[in-house]
Amino acid sequence: MSVLTEASIDTISKPANDHLHGDLLEISMGPHHPSTHGVFRMNIVLDGERVVKLKPVFGYLHRNHEKIAENETYLGSMPYTDRLDYICSITNNWAYALAVEQLAGISVPERAEYLRVITGELTRLQNHAGLIGFLLQDMGASGTPLMYAFREREKVLDLFEALTGARMMCNYMRFGGCRCDLPDGWMEQARKVVDGFPRFLDEFERLLRTNEILMARTQGVGIVTRQQAIAAGISGPMARASGVNYDLRKVDKYSIYDRFSFRVPLGEHGDVYDRYMMRLLEMRESIEILKQAMRDLPAGPIVDPNTKLRNFRPKAGEAYGRIEAPKGELGFYLISEGGPNPYRYRVRPPSLINLTLLEEMCLGQNVSDIVIILGSVDIVLGEVDR
Amino acid sequence: MNLEEIKSQIEANVPGCSLEILPNGSPSGQHSLLVDKEHALTVASFLRDGASPRFDYCSNVTGVDWPLKEISTKQKTKKLVDGVEKDVEEVIKTTTGNYLEVVYHLFSLEDRQGPLVLRMRTEDRAERVHLPSLTPVWRSADFQEREVYDLFGVLFDGHPDLRRLLMWDSFTDFPMRKDYVDPDDYEYEPTAHDEVLKRTQAHYAAQGEPSEAEGAR
Amino acid sequence: MDEQLKNELRRQGVVATTLQELYNWGRKSSIWPLNFGLACCAIEMIATTMARYDLARFGAEVFRPSPRQADLMIVAGTVTKKMAPQVVRLYNQMAEPKYVISMGACAISGGPFKQGYNVLKGIDRYIPVDVYIPGCPPRPEALLDAFLMLQRKIDEQQLTGPDRPRHLQAELPSEFTVPECSEHDLTPTRNDAIWQVPLVNISNAGKNESGRD
Numbered sequence: 001m002s003v004l005t006e007a008s009i010d011t012i013s014k015p016a017n018d019h020l021h022g023d024l025l026e027i028s029m030g031p032h033h034p035s036t037h038g039v040f041r042m043n044i045v046l047d048g049e050r051v052v053k054l055k056p057v058f059g060y061l062h063r064n065h066e067k068i069a070e071n072e073t074y075l076g077s078m079p080y081t082d083r084l085d086y087i088c089s090i091t092n093n094w095a096y097a098l099a100v101e102q103l104a105g106i107s108v109p110e111r112a113e114y115l116r117v118i119t120g121e122l123t124r125l126q127n128h129a130g131l132i133g134f135l136l137q138d139m140g141a142s143g144t145p146l147m148y149a150f151r152e153r154e155k156v157l158d159l160f161e162a163l164t165g166a167r168m169m170c171n172y173m174r175f176g177g178c179r180c181d182l183p184d185g186w187m188e189q190a191r192k193v194v195d196g197f198p199r200f201l202d203e204f205e206r207l208l209r210t211n212e213i214l215m216a217r218t219q220g221v222g223i224v225t226r227q228q229a230i231a232a233g234i235s236g237p238m239a240r241a242s243g244v245n246y247d248l249r250k251v252d253k254y255s256i257y258d259r260f261s262f263r264v265p266l267g268e269h270g271d272v273y274d275r276y277m278m279r280l281l282e283m284r285e286s287i288e289i290l291k292q293a294m295r296d297l298p299a300g301p302i303v304d305p306n307t308k309l310r311n312f313r314p315k316a317g318e319a320y321g322r323i324e325a326p327k328g329e330l331g332f333y334l335i336s337e338g339g340p341n342p343y344r345y346r347v348r349p350p351s352l353i354n355l356t357l358l359e360e361m362c363l364g365q366n367v368s369d370i371v372i373i374l375g376s377v378d379i380v381l382g383e384v385d386r
Numbered sequence: 387m388n389l390e391e392i393k394s395q396i397e398a399n400v401p402g403c404s405l406e407i408l409p410n411g412s413p414s415g416q417h418s419l420l421v422d423k424e425h426a427l428t429v430a431s432f433l434r435d436g437a438s439p440r441f442d443y444c445s446n447v448t449g450v451d452w453p454l455k456e457i458s459t460k461q462k463t464k465k466l467v468d469g470v471e472k473d474v475e476e477v478i479k480t481t482t483g484n485y486l487e488v489v490y491h492l493f494s495l496e497d498r499q500g501p502l503v504l505r506m507r508t509e510d511r512a513e514r515v516h517l518p519s520l521t522p523v524w525r526s527a528d529f530q531e532r533e534v535y536d537l538f539g540v541l542f543d544g545h546p547d548l549r550r551l552l553m554w555d556s557f558t559d560f561p562m563r564k565d566y567v568d569p570d571d572y573e574y575e576p577t578a579h580d581e582v583l584k585r586t587q588a589h590y591a592a593q594g595e596p597s598e599a600e601g602a603r
Numbered sequence: 604m605d606e607q608l609k610n611e612l613r614r615q616g617v618v619a620t621t622l623q624e625l626y627n628w629g630r631k632s633s634i635w636p637l638n639f640g641l642a643c644c645a646i647e648m649i650a651t652t653m654a655r656y657d658l659a660r661f662g663a664e665v666f667r668p669s670p671r672q673a674d675l676m677i678v679a680g681t682v683t684k685k686m687a688p689q690v691v692r693l694y695n696q697m698a699e700p701k702y703v704i705s706m707g708a709c710a711i712s713g714g715p716f717k718q719g720y721n722v723l724k725g726i727d728r729y730i731p732v733d734v735y736i737p738g739c740p741p742r743p744e745a746l747l748d749a750f751l752m753l754q755r756k757i758d759e760q761q762l763t764g765p766d767r768p769r770h771l772q773a774e775l776p777s778e779f780t781v782p783e784c785s786e787h788d789l790t791p792t793r794n795d796a797i798w799q800v801p802l803v804n805i806s807n808a809g810k811n812e813s814g815r816d
């Protein structure tokens with residue numbers, strides 16, 4: 001089969017007879033580059049400082065998650081989902097559990113739903129905190145914001161560790177519930193963390209919200225319009241920053257999200273600044289959800305007693321389950337043939353699809369803006385390449 | 387959202403297309419709509435612009451490989467054997483599969499409905515199989531169709547930039563097909579079983595060291 | 604000079620040392636790692652440099668983005684076949700003396716993704732590794748431990764004699780073959796000069812043990 005490769009630099013037309021323009025410069029940024037958040041690569045063509053072409057290159061972390069999962073039992077894939085978006089393992093577990101529950105028609109007890117919401121929203125908190133830390137780091141605020149963000153993240157990771165035994169790879173959900181109940185004293189600790197979180201946000205905003213450099217670098221940069229966002233299937237905070245009112249917690253009302261009152265922040269301009277603010281505002285809403293969920297947490301079983309753990313074979317059919325993960329719509333598409341492992345196992349990666357518009361966002365911008373545009377998309381390579 | 391209704395809407399607006407509803411046996415109840423590939427692009431643009439609800443958000447695109455499979459069903463029939471009527475089991479063999487499938491999950495942002503599962507099938511599983519690309523309709527299919535090309539080997543006609551997405555360009559296989567064979571880079575495993583054990587034995591058979599295969603059992 | 608005398612002198616305010624000790628002390632106290640992350644383990648690596656675990660206590664907080672300025676490569680995460688040539692190339696670009704920490708199950712052996720068609724089964728197939736840290740991901744404490752281990756290793760290096768480290772032996776290579784992505788797999792699939800198949804034959808191994816008598 002013939003090899004289809006990228007069109008080369010020669011096909012780009014240069015401004016005709018313009019001797020002020022030098023040659024175009026082709027650079028390969030990544031896969032080893034400190035600001036690509038992993039092993040992401042972009043082939044960029046520059047005219048001076050201006051980007052005239054940008055092609056992302058994926059696959060440097062393609063770990064064959066889907067192929068492995070098709071040879072693995074349903075439950076056996078659960079730890080692998082941790083390693084998709086390795087910053088938010090719990091929401092990955094949740095999306096996968098949800099898809100399997102739809103496939104096999106499993107119900108989830110009340111308490112487990114609350115535990116899912118609590119851990120899921122904590123995950124969102126630490127993801128967004130980390131993201132704005134990294135974003136500001138990319139912007140040149142070296143060290144300090146990231147240190148602050150990681151300080152808060154560590155507190156949340158301590159909670160995860162106390163609950164699941166692992167800081168990052170929690171492997172917490174099971175089909176029809178959760179793996180383990182809260183240990184003694186967890187709730188008090190969690191309340192402390194959640195109550196202390198707004199202070200961190202205030203501090204962050206005071207330091208940076210009206211910072212002139214931050215505004216100058218982010219406002220009007222990397223704009224995505226509402227129409228573009230919908231056409232390109234952008235989801236999550238990035239879509240909402242462009243004014244797309246689509247939050248699966250409100251739309252699908254999966255789990256028990258219809259019981260909590262929270263608002264969905266929407267952006268207007270769809271630039272990097274809006275995306276940055278979106279994360280800050282979403283964290284505040286997550287804190288609201290957390291407070292309500294922690295207040296109402298009922299007693300009861302944490303896993304549906306009718307679910308089989310061993311020899312779990314859903315009958316033939318398929319299901320697409322999706323949740324609002326911190327990065328966007330995370331979906332799992334499963335086809336069962338009645339066997340112990342899924343016939344087809346597909347992850348709909350929000351990080352990958354949110355990158356669809358990367359070239360459009362960067363065209364005409366300065367080369368230094370690429371870094372913050374990429375940072376504001378919020379990608380994790382484990383999920384982009386799977 | 388009623389699939390029958392959408393089907394009749396499409397049939398009324400896209401003349402000549404053949405649609406089929408594929409039922410889904412799981413409790414999720416997400417039945418899907420099989421579209422013939424000649425009219426897929428028109429159907430897609432109708433779904434985006436003309437249908438009600440409008441499916442303006444294409445969330446998920448993926449491929450599924452269905453190799454040729456023989457299904458034998460047992461059927462009990464009555465037959466005269468030596469003049470006596472007896473129940474005889476007859477095995478009926480049918481074949482299914484032998485195609486690649488591309489699945490699109492569509493949602494409607496405005497009416498907050500979905501998913502509408504759209505499927506297309508290729509004729510066979512040859513190395514070059516063609517399907518129309520729906521990227522001109524939904525931009526979000528861009529990378530995902532590239533991924534399907536990369537891992538399943540479906541060539542999307544009309545895709546603006548069809549290249550491998552995840553594997554390197556000089557790679558020639560399609561690893562998500564069910565008959566893909568990994569390169570033999572087996573390494574000693576202390577507890578080989580099932581699939582891995584098979585690979586172990588195949589590896590040592592290829593190397594001509596049968597005793598080690600036994601050792602690794 | 605024997606230890607006792609040295610300690611005696613130190614108590615009197617006289618520091619006596621050897622050139623080798625001084626040299627090793629200087630190197631081990633300022634190991635600059637390459638700012639290089641591959642997957643999940645890299646997040647734990649970042650966490651190690653942050654306020655709580657504070658890698659700076661061991662003189663290794665200066666993460667360099669360029670391989671030319673780095674002494675240590677922490678292979679933190681899954682090395683895929685597509686990425687392996689780049690990892691080896693980065694290693695080749697680093698100046699001697701250089702060290703490698705293989706962090707996490709993936710970098711050691713492919714870890715949970717070992718059966719994947721695009722996953723390299725351990726970076727030590729192409730470059731020599733000094734310290735392995737098991738775990739998925741290893742905790743920050745484990746990475747700190749690996750640092751201390753590496754420091755001990757540097758401390759024990761002899762400047763002269765046949766056991767002197769690689770960077771002092773001109774005839775030993777400091778660059779290794781960069782594999783190429785070919786039609787089905789990497790070529791070559793491993794560097795036989797530095798990597799051998801680990802203990803393969805259980806039946807033989809058993810025989811050897813029982814055959815000791």
Ligand code: SF4
Pocket residue numbers: 083642643644645679680681706707708709710714715738739740741
């Ligand atoms: S060892 Fe585990 S945590 Fe580390 S990169 Fe591999 S899968 Fe991720």
